[in-house]
Amino acid sequence: MQRTIILNNEQIQHKTKRIAYQIYESNINETEIVLAGIKENGFIFAKKIREVLEEISPIRVILCEVKINKKKPREQITTSISPKEYKNKPLVLVDDVLNSGTTLIYAAKHFLEVPLKRFKTGVLVNRNHKKYPIKADFKGISLSTSMQEHIYVEFKGKKAEAYLD
Template structure:
């Protein structure tokens, strides 16, 4: 049985709110890197980037972060060279913060070069972390059992998140 926890309109609203929080945090910056973790994290980063492009004069650089979610210690690659995000403000984006494994390895990757400021974004924070990582901006905090699974689906005009 599935239980819808966010519908399309709610997700759009949360993306807009997160974008404004990012804008307020980095209002004086010339460039901001929005780095989305492969698949849903990158889709979410693109959606946030679209809103940011409407509300800020800052140059928004989109970056896809490829992390092996089964073996997160494997080498991480990005769609832009490290020189592009060096000494820049970075926002790391993922759809769901579950154990924190993916997010903490993503943070570690970006900290291998000097950065100006670093923030994290998730659409849904499940509150089951095994690492000391937090989302600076989140759409929804959700207390779930360890047996439950949160799935975010991005489809044209039908974005939604559900609990299984």
């Protein structure tokens, strides 16, 4: 199969900015918000959203890395901050690609053990192949792809690219 670019660096920057504005709009009355990025690409994407949020809003952004075994999501999930740091706060769970929803649903379950003010999800690419009833509240792009196709997002410093393989 040939590699097909879905989003180039400039398009990813635009999508990131748009998602940041949507998060700000839905949390306009908040003083702080937690962005919980799923390890690796989800965390990198959460950091990029935080950069934009800090430029456009007075909201204090608390960044949290969610460590989950994507192959065995039922194993213990850990976070880089303690539950008391996100308790009773609005939280956005961030990942790069929403495939079947397995990773997001198990990560969401982890956060539901602590009372939150509001819980939302955000992804750069939503594939529309859900196995679980979880949706992306904030998404850069939605694609209908075959199950044999794979979407990859590469973050290399200031450059980023999403492609179909």
